[in-house]
Amino acid sequence: TKGKSCSQPICCFLGVAVLLLVSTVQAEVCPPPCICKSPKGLKIQLIDCSSRGLKEVPALPASTRQLYLQNNSLTTVPNGVFDSLVSLEEVNILNNPWNCDCHILYLKLWLEDFKSSLTNLSCASPASIKGKPLSQLSGNELDGCRTLFPIKCLEFFWRDLVLIIFAIIALILMAYDLKHFRKLAVKLP
Ligand SMILES: *[C@@H]1O[C@H](CO)[C@@H](O)[C@H](O)[C@H]1NC(C)=O
Numbered sequence: 001t002k003g004k005s006c007s008q009p010i011c012c013f014l015g016v017a018v019l020l021l022v023s024t025v026q027a028e029v030c031p032p033p034c035i036c037k038s039p040k041g042l043k044i045q046l047i048d049c050s051s052r053g054l055k056e057v058p059a060l061p062a063s064t065r066q067l068y069l070q071n072n073s074l075t076t077v078p079n080g081v082f083d084s085l086v087s088l089e090e091v092n093i094l095n096n097p098w099n100c101d102c103h104i105l106y107l108k109l110w111l112e113d114f115k116s117s118l119t120n121l122s123c124a125s126p127a128s129i130k131g132k133p134l135s136q137l138s139g140n141e142l143d144g145c146r147t148l149f150p151i152k153c154l155e156f157f158w159r160d161l162v163l164i165i166f167a168i169i170a171l172i173l174m175a176y177d178l179k180h181f182r183k184l185a186v187k188l189p
């Protein structure tokens with residue numbers, strides 16, 4: 001009968017529980033081309049995505065402890081992609097054609113933070129720094145980082161200059177007006 005349908009609290013509780021379960025299961029799913037290992041009844045801990053021809057870092061479960069991404073076609077990583085991996089203990093991202101422009105800065109800083117031993121992670125492009133270890137490049141040597149700063153500075157410089165010129169013109173006009181007004185006042189009988 002209708003009274004026995006989902007109007008009882010226990011029913012709603014079960015519904016919410018099932019929804020929560022589904023959403024956590026979805027978040028813990030193994031990214032498609034990779035092989036994952038999880039201890040019995042526990043979340044995914046090892047993700048092996050090595051040698052899969054990947055061009056992008058796949059969605060990674062937060063429970064990841066060991067992450068293997070070596071020997072792929074990764075050129076960069078999106079900003080913040082590793083930030084959610086709070087349990088990470090081991091990572092291998094060697095043997096990828098890293099493009100060391102300004103976008104690689106996140107990876108460089110993250111690797112320094114992680115105190116990873118990947119000191120010989122080398123850049124594949126641009127040509128000027130091909131083969132150089134990422135860890136030995138300063139922000140200034142990364143393509144795009146260098147030009148970004150002066151352009152911003154110049155923008156501020158011109159904006160300030162325009163403001164100052166306007167202020168000076170306004171002052172001159174005010175001074176002129178004042179003089180003109182005095183003359184008028186004198187002329188009046
Ligand atoms: C690297 O990956 C390719 C496939 O993308 C594979 O054929 C090759 O054997 C791998 N090399 C190593 C050293 O694992």
Ligand SMILES: *[C@@H]1O[C@H](CO)[C@@H](O)[C@H](O)[C@H]1NC(C)=O
Nearest residue numbers: 094095116117118119120121
């Ligand atoms: C760094 O490169 C050296 C040889 O150039 C190699 O023996 C060492 O295993 C590399 N380190 C890592 C973490 O791959």
